Amino acid sequence: MPDLGPHAVFIWAAYGITFVTVTALVLFILGDDRRQRRILAELERQGITRRSSKPAVSTKPKPVQRKSRARKPRP
Secondary structure, three states: OOOOHHHHHHHHHHHHHHHHHHHHHHHHHHHHHHHHHHHHHHHHOOOOOOOHHHHOOOOOOOOOOOOOOOOOOOO
């Protein structure tokens, strides 16, 4: 074991806090992923689908083309 000197307690505490924090973040992310997948499955079961799951169909009306209102140059 390396000699950490008089600051060994603080160094080990920092490692411990870091380990606990990273572990908590990983568990939170995994839990959130499971929750989001469950919600998505429920929505798809109800018939609501993702926009990326089918070919793009434009629901927007086509823009109306207007005549140009630019003035003709004078001779």
